[in-house]
Amino acid sequence: MDIQHHMLVAFAKSYGLFYLLAMAAAALIYACWPANRARFDKAARDIIDDEDKPWR
Amino acid sequence: MVSGLTVNERQRALVVLALLAIVGMAMAAFGAMRGDLLQVHGFVVLLFSLVVLAPVLKGYFAPEPPAERLHDYYDDPIKVGIILSMIWAVFGMGVGDWVAWLLAFPDMTFDAAWSSFGRLRPVHTTGVIFGFGGSALIATSFHVMQRTSRARLADQFSPWFVLIGYQLFCILAVSGYLIGITQSKEYAEPEWYADIWLVVVWVVYLLLYLRTLARRKEPHIYVANWYYLAFILVVAILHIVNNLAVPASFAGVKSYSAFSGVQDAMTQWWYGHNAVAFFLTAGFLGMLYYYLPKRAERPIYSYRMSIVGFWGITFFYMWAGSHHLHYTALPDWVQTLGMTFSLMLLIPSWIAAGNALATLNGAWHRVRDDAALRFMMMAAIFYGLSTFEGSFMAIRPVNALSHYTDWTVAHVHAGVLGWDALITFGAFYALVPWLWKRERMYSPVLVEVHFWLALAGTLIYVFAMWNSGIIQGLMWRTYNDSGTLTYSFLDTMIAMHPYYIARAIGGLLFLTGTLIACYNIWMTIRRPAPRAAPAGDTPLPQPGAPLPANPQPAE
Structure with a gap:
């Protein structure tokens, strides 16, 4: 049981930090990627008028 | 409603309800053999299936709906979900205010077991969180x-299964507490059979969402969907694991947790x-990111920020739970981990x-003139306040003062009244006229009245509990010269009494606002739809007039 606990702590304190940093970097790069800008702007604008009918 | 279903779907509803009735009868029979409370819940399931069966049978022979409906x-x-949600709001907040008075005047239990605080309190929390909030989210x-998605729901049967099946879960939960059925886990009180039923309902919900997204005509998945999906997916994981x-017996309500002790x-x-995080925040953020820009007729200020925020919330919240312990x-390091993530x-x-x-x-002029938008703005403010407060309270030395006191109650209610309830009311006030094809709500004045009652009620509630909680925390930790506690527990009770009365009054104001909202929504629905204007009787479009007011890039 002791070994398991120590392993978990070591894992959380070392690898845990880096995988969170990597995920944060991935999210930031996706959000700030210049090529995505137009797509995001369009997505934000398009919901303003969507009450009519489903598209076919 | 039933006439909108195909005959095939009506038959499927009959089969599901018949199976449910059989399960209910079996639960009642097995429970009766062991003299177990499962008997009562068997009858609840049976009665529920019969009550839902009535409208299905009544509409069974209606003609098939036209194929054009698919367009x-x-x-x-x-529509039904909004009405159910408002019924739960009145019920849950009504019981909440009842227990608030009960805390101020404990004799109000009238010596009955069902009316004790320990049983009524989960009725309140389940009624408002799962009944009102859950139905509104669905x-x-x-x-x-x-x-x-610019697409119709993937099918017509599963949305009803999800919505109505979820009501059965809430009814089993609430009725169980009153007769003493609980597994004593806060916000997860319902016993094993209700939990299994919720898993079935929730999996259908997730599949329905994914199938509808798969049919989408708009290639980009708008950010509100991500929040709703996180809500559905993570709540499923949390619910199953916790x-x-x-079960001690399949013919009884009692079960034992797979975990023990500190685990x-x-x-x-x-x-x-x-x-x-995922029920009371992610789902309602989905609401915020859709209804606020739509009602304001302005795209969200920064779509990028909404994405970064989404991943931040999903990654960080998972680790914050240990600040409750x-x-x-x-272990100390787990507590520190929870505290650190709560701060982040x-x-x-x-x-x-x-x-x-x-x-x-x-667009502040719109916020000034439009109470529905003001509900959403106030919700965002309370969201900011209560998340700041939450991070602060997770710091260990602060928690030493706040934990187990009414400060926690103040924090929770700043969140659920100020944030969750206000964003829901704002969304409903926008949604009801759209769905029922009305020009506006029946009475804009009553929307205003509701807004100010809700705001006043929340502020009175939260300030009363802040005062009460901090006084309570300080009295608990005051030592005299000989090193013993200065105040007895009873002393703290007497000191809190006036705040408890103030809290109950704040809750009453909030509840009154909700009742007014019900009346207003009901009258909006009942009001006949405006007649279509004769052809040609519309103003000509102004040349070059911009469509959305004050358009701005989503940056």
Whole structure:
């Protein structure tokens, strides 16, 4: 049981930090990627008028 | 409603309800053999299936709906969901105010077991969180997923299964507490059979959402859908893991948790805090990111910030639960981990609150004139306040003062009244006229009255509990010269009494506002739809007039 606990702590304190940093970097790069800008702007604008009918 | 279903779907409803009735009878029979409370819940399930069966049978022989309906959005379950949600709001807040008075005047239990605080309190929390909040999330998610995907719901049967099946879970939960059925896990009180039923309902819900998204005509999945999906997916994981239990008998209500000791406590608060995160935050952020820009007719201030905030909330919240167990047998490093992540959570939380307010920047005249939008703005403010407070309270020395006191109650209610309820009312006031094709709500004045009652009620409630909680915490830790406690527990009770009365009055104001909202929504629905204007009787479009007011790039 002791070994398991120590392993978990070591894992959380070392690898845990880096995988969170990597995920944060991935999210930031996706959000700030210049090529995505137009797509995001369009997505934000398009919901303003969507009450009519489903598209076919 | 039933006439909108095909004959095939009506038959499927009959089969499901008949199976449910058989399960109910079996539960009642097995429970009766052991003299177990399962008998009562068997009859509840049976009665529920019969009550739902009545409208299905009544509409069974109605003609098939026209095929043209498939070219429209499917809004019937959304409408029913809004009404059910408002019924739960009145019930849950009514019981909440009842227990508030009960705390001020404990003799009001009248010596009955069902009316004790320990049984009524989960009736209140389940009624408002799962009944009101859950039904509102299901209804609005059906709306948002269709509109942002520009696609009709994937089928007509499963939305009803999800919405009505979820009501059965809530009814089993609430009726169980009153007769003493609970597994004693906060916000996860229902016993094993109700938990299994919720898993079935929730999996159908997730599949319905994914199938509708798969049919989408708009290639980009709008960010509100991500929040709703996180809500559905993570709540499924949390619910299953925290409710892992072994029933003492399949013919009885009692079960034992698969975890024990500090692991059980950690699992429970991993669940408990993520219920706050993904039920009371992620789902309602989905609401905010759709209804606020739409009502303001302005795109969200920064779509990028909404994405960064989404991943921040999903990554960080998962680790924050251990701050509920400061100064317990939980290992110190786990407590520190929870505290650290709770502090980091302030960043994505304020991204969302700031994004909402920045969207309204430049449209303050609309906020002034439109109470529905003001509900949403106030919700964003309370979201920012209570997430700041939450991060602060997770710091261990602060928690030493706040934990187990009414400060926690103040914090929770700043969140659920100020944030969750206000954003829901704002969304409903926008949604009801759209869905029922009315020009506006029956009475804009009553929307105003509701807004000010809700705001006043929340402020009175929260300030009363802040005062009460901090006084309570300080009295508990005051030592005299000989090193013993200065105040007895009874002394603290007497000191809190006036605040308890103030809290109950605040709750009463909030409840009154909700009743007014019910009346207003009901009258909006009942008002006949405006006649279509004769052809040609419309003003000519102004040349070059911009469509959305004050358009701005989503940057």
